[in-house]
Amino acid sequence: MKSRRSFIQKISAGLAIPSLVSFNSPTRTTPKSISHSLQGEGYWDEVRKQFPLKENRVYLNNGTFGPSPQVVLDALQTCFVETNSSGEYGHIEPEREKLAAFVGIKTSEISLTHNTTEGINIMCWGLPLKSGDEVIITLHEHVGNALPWLNRAKLHGIVLKPFEPKTTQEENLELIKSLVTAKTKVIAIPHVTCTTGLVFPIKEISAFARSKGIFTAIDGAHGAGTFDLDLHDLGCDLYASSYHKWVLGPNGTGFLYVREGILEQVQAYQIGAYSDLGWNMYQNPPEFKGYVPTAHRFDYGSQSLPMMKGAVAATDFHTEIGREKIETRIRGLNQYLYDGLSEMKSMLVILSSPESESRISMVTFKPKGRDYQEVAGLISKEGFRIRQVPESKLDAIRISTHLYNRKEEIDNFLKSCQKVLG
Numbered sequence: 557m558k559s560r561r562s563f564i565q566k567i568s569a570g571l572a573i574p575s576l577v578s579f580n581s582p583t584r585t586t587p588k589s590i591s592h593s594l595q596g597e598g599y600w601d602e603v604r605k606q607f608p609l610k611e612n613r614v615y616l617n618n619g620t621f622g623p624s625p626q627v628v629l630d631a632l633q634t635c636f637v638e639t640n641s642s643g644e645y646g647h648i649e650p651e652r653e654k655l656a657a658f659v660g661i662k663t664s665e666i667s668l669t670h671n672t673t674e675g676i677n678i679m680c681w682g683l684p685l686k687s688g689d690e691v692i693i694t695l696h697e698h699v700g701n702a703l704p705w706l707n708r709a710k711l712h713g714i715v716l717k718p719f720e721p722k723t724t725q726e727e728n729l730e731l732i733k734s735l736v737t738a739k740t741k742v743i744a745i746p747h748v749t750c751t752t753g754l755v756f757p758i759k760e761i762s763a764f765a766r767s768k769g770i771f772t773a774i775d776g777a778h779g780a781g782t783f784d785l786d787l788h789d790l791g792c793d794l795y796a797s798s799y800h801k802w803v804l805g806p807n808g809t810g811f812l813y814v815r816e817g818i819l820e821q822v823q824a825y826q827i828g829a830y831s832d833l834g835w836n837m838y839q840n841p842p843e844f845k846g847y848v849p850t851a852h853r854f855d856y857g858s859q860s861l862p863m864m865k866g867a868v869a870a871t872d873f874h875t876e877i878g879r880e881k882i883e884t885r886i887r888g889l890n891q892y893l894y895d896g897l898s899e900m901k902s903m904l905v906i907l908s909s910p911e912s913e914s915r916i917s918m919v920t921f922k923p924k925g926r927d928y929q930e931v932a933g934l935i936s937k938e939g940f941r942i943r944q945v946p947e948s949k950l951d952a953i954r955i956s957t958h959l960y961n962r963k964e965e966i967d968n969f970l971k972s973c974q975k976v977l978g
């Protein structure tokens with residue numbers, strides 16, 4: 557971030573850091589469009605106004621749930637009203653096409669799910685594995701990636717090989733390479749960990765895995781909507797994500813990418829309407845003509861057009877602002893926060909990587925000599941929505957920032973941290 561001034565300097569110079577009192581205003585009405593001619597913080601203020609997010613609590617937990625901009629809520633409402641007043645529930649094929657294009661894949665490679673965990677279960681159960689096959693996984697998994705693989709290990713005897721991640725991209729690539737044996741069949745790691753927000757070099761890992769005939773099944777919960785994501789370019793085989801975090805779409809919407817070249821190797825254990833090429837119960841024996849030649853085989857039955865319209869409205873919002881611009885903004889806020897916390901090293905330990913490429917949208921820290929839950933409670937009382945990280949024995953605090961956060965909010969957060977920890 558070019559213009560970050562030292563937070564500590566700002567305080568000592570007595571420069572204006574607005575007090576939290578100013579956050580007590582009610583929800584604003586949102587303007588209809590963003591003025592793209594604006595520059596710098598003025599532009600991002602305009603973006604912020606698109607969100608009905610209340611001002612009485614600074615939201616720093618996008619890693620759990622991303623609040624939607626007004627356009628998404630409008631799209632949901634309009635379509636719910638339309639479908640319920642006409643009785644026509646509609647088809648989601650145009651939405652499927654747009655959602656696939658958003659992450660750089662073919663419409664035939666996307667399966668629409670309800671969340672990341674559903675996509676992970678589909679890929680975990682679908683891959684052709686037998687007892688004794690090894691799966692490389694981290695010790696920093698969210699329960700959504702841990703349990704499906706643990707369940708398959710329990711039921712099918714596959715062997716999980718968990719590792720403690722290192723802090724740089726190069727180290728992590730080398731570490732993963734060193735864990736591979738003749739029995740390794742899958743690398744099932746997150747794009748970004750939920751614990752410290754560590755970014756794995758998925759492109760390099762996927763290229764390596766492909767050269768060894770190993771599947772890459774990526775938990776992309778924090779990948780869609782943060783990176784200017786192009787899954788073909790990333791090169792993994794499978795990628796599960798949701799629209800309700802960084803894409804800022806509705807809760808209950810997600811997707812699974814299945815690379816065209818491996819579609820036939822991924823078994824579809826749950827199927828229904830639209831998964832098939834035809835069936836006939838009157839034949840003897842009854843006939844099932846097989847699966848549709850697309851990843852659509854993994855999702856089935858009635859889909860919610862309003863929810864898909866909401867997801868598409870969220871992706872349109874990103875496209876309108878610009879994907880690259882959003883990634884740059886997210887990285888900038890992350891660095892700004894990281895630098896601010898770095899100035900408090902006597903009070904806390906930053907657990908997130910010092911390497912900027914190994915971070916994107918989250919910073920995790922541990923208070924020194926204090927109980928993290930007590931500190932998290934005090935910070936929360938100061939008016940900040942944050943997340944505790946009990947996972948992976950970290951006992952830490954995670955801060956996530958997205959495009960709607962203002963630098964001023966980060967300054968205020970840092971100021972409160974100083975007050976609580978000082």
Ligand SMILES: Cc1ncc(COP(=O)(O)O)c(C=O)c1O
Pocket residue numbers: 619620670671672673674697698700701746748749750775777778797798810
């Ligand atoms: C890394 C990671 N994987 C998976 C999940 C589960 O996502 P979902 O709730 O969409 O299933 C989360 C949720 O926070 C996560 O952080």
